[in-house]
Amino acid sequence: MGIVPALLNSRFICNMENTLSDFIVDIQNMSFSRGDNLIYDRMNMTVAQGKVTAIMGPSGIGKTTLLKLIGGQLKPDSGDILFRGRSIPKMNRSELYQTRKDMSMLFQSGALFSEMSVFDNVAFPIREHTKLPESLIKIMVLMKLEAVGLRGARDLMPAELSGGMARRAALARAIALDPQLIMYDEPFAGQDPISMGIVVKLIRALNNALGLTSVVVSHDVTEVMSIADYVYVVAEKHVIGEGTPEQLRQHESPLVQQFLKGEADGAVPFHYKAAPYADELMELL
Amino acid sequence: MVLKQLQRMGAATIHTIAGLGRAGLMLLGAIIGKPSFRKGAPLLLKQLYVVGVLSLLIIVVSGLFIGMVLALQGYTVLVKFGAEQMLGPLVALSLLRELGPVVTALLFAGRAGSALTAEIGLMKATEQLSSMEMMAVDPLRRIIAPRFWAGVISMPLLAIIFTAVGILGGHLVGVDWLGVDAGGYWSAMQANVDLYQDVFNGIIKSIVFAFIVMWIALHKGFDAIPTSEGISRATTETVVTASLAVLAFDFILTALMFGG
Amino acid sequence: MSTRKIEILVGLFVAIAVGAFLILALKVANTGFAGSGDTYTLYAEFENIGGLKARSPIKVGGVVVGRVAAIELDKNYYTPRVRLEISRQYDNFPETSSVVILTSGLLGEQYLGIQPGFIDETVHILKDGDMIEDTRSAMVLEELIGQFLFNRD
Numbered sequence: 001m002g003i004v005p006a007l008l009n010s011r012f013i014c015n016m017e018n019t020l021s022d023f024i025v026d027i028q029n030m031s032f033s034r035g036d037n038l039i040y041d042r043m044n045m046t047v048a049q050g051k052v053t054a055i056m057g058p059s060g061i062g063k064t065t066l067l068k069l070i071g072g073q074l075k076p077d078s079g080d081i082l083f084r085g086r087s088i089p090k091m092n093r094s095e096l097y098q099t100r101k102d103m104s105m106l107f108q109s110g111a112l113f114s115e116m117s118v119f120d121n122v123a124f125p126i127r128e129h130t131k132l133p134e135s136l137i138k139i140m141v142l143m144k145l146e147a148v149g150l151r152g153a154r155d156l157m158p159a160e161l162s163g164g165m166a167r168r169a170a171l172a173r174a175i176a177l178d179p180q181l182i183m184y185d186e187p188f189a190g191q192d193p194i195s196m197g198i199v200v201k202l203i204r205a206l207n208n209a210l211g212l213t214s215v216v217v218s219h220d221v222t223e224v225m226s227i228a229d230y231v232y233v234v235a236e237k238h239v240i241g242e243g244t245p246e247q248l249r250q251h252e253s254p255l256v257q258q259f260l261k262g263e264a265d266g267a268v269p270f271h272y273k274a275a276p277y278a279d280e281l282m283e284l285l
Numbered sequence: 286m287v288l289k290q291l292q293r294m295g296a297a298t299i300h301t302i303a304g305l306g307r308a309g310l311m312l313l314g315a316i317i318g319k320p321s322f323r324k325g326a327p328l329l330l331k332q333l334y335v336v337g338v339l340s341l342l343i344i345v346v347s348g349l350f351i352g353m354v355l356a357l358q359g360y361t362v363l364v365k366f367g368a369e370q371m372l373g374p375l376v377a378l379s380l381l382r383e384l385g386p387v388v389t390a391l392l393f394a395g396r397a398g399s400a401l402t403a404e405i406g407l408m409k410a411t412e413q414l415s416s417m418e419m420m421a422v423d424p425l426r427r428i429i430a431p432r433f434w435a436g437v438i439s440m441p442l443l444a445i446i447f448t449a450v451g452i453l454g455g456h457l458v459g460v461d462w463l464g465v466d467a468g469g470y471w472s473a474m475q476a477n478v479d480l481y482q483d484v485f486n487g488i489i490k491s492i493v494f495a496f497i498v499m500w501i502a503l504h505k506g507f508d509a510i511p512t513s514e515g516i517s518r519a520t521t522e523t524v525v526t527a528s529l530a531v532l533a534f535d536f537i538l539t540a541l542m543f544g545g
Numbered sequence: 546m547s548t549r550k551i552e553i554l555v556g557l558f559v560a561i562a563v564g565a566f567l568i569l570a571l572k573v574a575n576t577g578f579a580g581s582g583d584t585y586t587l588y589a590e591f592e593n594i595g596g597l598k599a600r601s602p603i604k605v606g607g608v609v610v611g612r613v614a615a616i617e618l619d620k621n622y623y624t625p626r627v628r629l630e631i632s633r634q635y636d637n638f639p640e641t642s643s644v645v646i647l648t649s650g651l652l653g654e655q656y657l658g659i660q661p662g663f664i665d666e667t668v669h670i671l672k673d674g675d676m677i678e679d680t681r682s683a684m685v686l687e688e689l690i691g692q693f694l695f696n697r698d
């Protein structure tokens with residue numbers, strides 16, 4: 001396996017320029033809105049190098065949006081997002097594409113390329129960004145597929161996979177090139193307890209073995225608390241609570257407590273903003 | 286009231302111009318920049334198959350029928366003037382100058398254009414384009430460009446095939462069925478058809494139509510609202526807009542080429 | 546679908562298109578006198594060129610010998626001036642030859658007919674750039690009928 005040292009090496013060189021900062025991602029006073037819908041209001045967040053950082057929050061609060069902001073697919077209205085000390089929103093197109101080679105993202109929907117087999121999907125980033133011979137690519141892809149338990153499904157098309165399998169295949173693709181930063185959007189959704197355990201271990205292992213940085217967006221409180229080094233709870237356009245899982249459990253904010261315990265009624269409204277239910281029903285009568 | 290109308294008109298104008306701007310940017314992003322032969326060639330080949338080879342059957346069948354109908358209709362008129370020896374030029378010129386490029390473009394918009402819009406719209410809706418972007422692969426280069434060039438290459442080839450098949454279809458009806466002299470069919474054609482004026486101009490028309498149809502189809506897909514309803518609307522829009530644009534440009538090109 | 550199969554089918558598609566183009570170029574269109582290397586130029590002035598157009602054929606006894614290259618209007622006398630491109634193969638027309646505008650068939654397109662004149666010691670052979678003096682509107686019956694029917698002016 002001559003390539004692993006090569007990959008590690010390139011990462012090592014990349015790291016040299018960033019030893020100044022411990023934070024691979026640094027979000028500063030960032031505001032973002034979709035039309036009139038303000039999603040983030042001067043939000044601050046940091047992601048520490050080499051750690052697993054989890055982001056939790058109610059559905060529709062803007063977690064996926066946040067990952068897309070970090071990936072440079074959306075531009076904030078104001079504030080800044082630094083990746084290894086460089087501003088993502090201020091990058092031009094080619095710089096942005098260069099930077100994206102160092103990150104990868106597992107999309108909430110999986111987003112496998114529907115016209116390619118599972119094998120070709122996982123091989124896609126390798127083929128696009130390296131000139132490795134096909135025999136080596138095959139080894140790399142099979143290793144990744146083995147890691148997510150899908151080596152036997154390599155010749156299936158994405159349409160032939162179940163939801164959970166598709167997500168694991170997408171996970172294999174996201175880690176194909178061992179990028180510096182991996183953002184997982186809901187990696188546990190739709191997994192049975194066994195594959196969930198595999199995915200949890202995989203994220204942890206990637207982090208420990210290769211020194212990657214992971215950002216995990218998830219609702220699964222127990223899983224998140226078990227692998228995260230640092231957790232952010234996002235609601236109401238801000239970070240409402242942060243800390244290590246231990247600190248978070250002791251957090252005094254009722255919102256955080258409600259979220260962690262999964263109580264329906266509490267400080268965080270479960271409903272999308274709306275007129276009072278009783279009023280609306282009365283109007284209809 | 287008047288102000289409201291004016292405002293609506295302004296909004297529509299801005300909307301249209303913004304749409305054109307996005308379409309232009311998309312096209313520029315797709316076709317500018319050096320293509321990598323190693324990666325580009327297999328992609329182009331695959332799309333030539335999807336866009337070109339798979340359209341061949343409909344093109345050949347329609348070309349045959351249109352040539353046969355032209356010969357039948359032309360014969361009944363020409364025979365009244367005793368000018369049935371002009372059947373060859375009539376069939377050949379109508380096909381070369383107009384029907385070949387135009388009908389091919391219309392069929393192509395319906396067959397390949399709508400499929401491309403739907404394919405790309407669906408890729409957008411399922412975040413395949415987004416995830417490709419996040420993998421530092423430009424979807425304009427990887428997805429749009431090969432399809433665009435495959436269409437631009439395929440359509441003139443299809444138009445040439447359409448025209449040739451149509452002329453043979455005209456021969457089938459005119460000569461083999463209605464009894465026009467075979468030698469006269471071809472020689473009158475040769476006397477009246479010019480390689481530059483007619484054949485090349487027809488091919489130029491077809492290349493222009495190919496740009497228009499591919500541009501519209503790909504942009505409608507790329508700009509589609511990523512829902513099933515948005516995609517179905519984009520598909521319809523592709524066929525309607527591309528067909529109208531082809532007919533409008535056909536008039537302009539005809540006026541420029543043959544009008545003077 | 547294997548890459549090999551796709552390659553073969555695309556190759557076949559291109560081959561069919563090339564075949565179709567060859568049919569159009571060789572069997573349908575008139576490819577003669579397309580180039581400029583093997584032609585020479587003559588001029589002729591007419592009273593009225595009628596429906597003659599650039600690229601109309603020039604025939605001698607029904608055989609195509611060239612094409613009309615351009616039609617201009619003489620600025621001084623306002624007479625149409627036609628530039629004829631004739632194949633080098635036929636470069637021995639005497640200066641006594643005449644040019645006539647003819648119509649192929651009743652409704653057909655118009656073309657130029659050259660009627661070669663007599664030759665004796667005093668008559669020169671037309672060279673590149675020469676002017677054919679003797680030009681006539683068609684004297685043929687079909688052309689007269691054509692004028693009667695369509696140009697009643």
Ligand SMILES: Nc1ncnc2c1ncn2[C@@H]1O[C@H](COP(=O)(O)OP(=O)(O)OP(=O)(O)O)[C@@H](O)[C@H]1O
Nearest residue numbers: 034037039057058059060061062063064065066108
């Ligand atoms: N393309 C879009 N256009 C307009 N608004 C959008 C768009 N995508 C998302 N939104 C809005 O942005 C807000 C945040 O969406 P986002 O997908 O980031 O939520 P999320 O936190 O990831 O939710 P979930 O946990 O359910 O995935 C939502 O209120 C949604 O209505």
Ligand SMILES: [Mg+2]
Nearest residue numbers: 063064108185
């Ligand atoms: Mg989400």
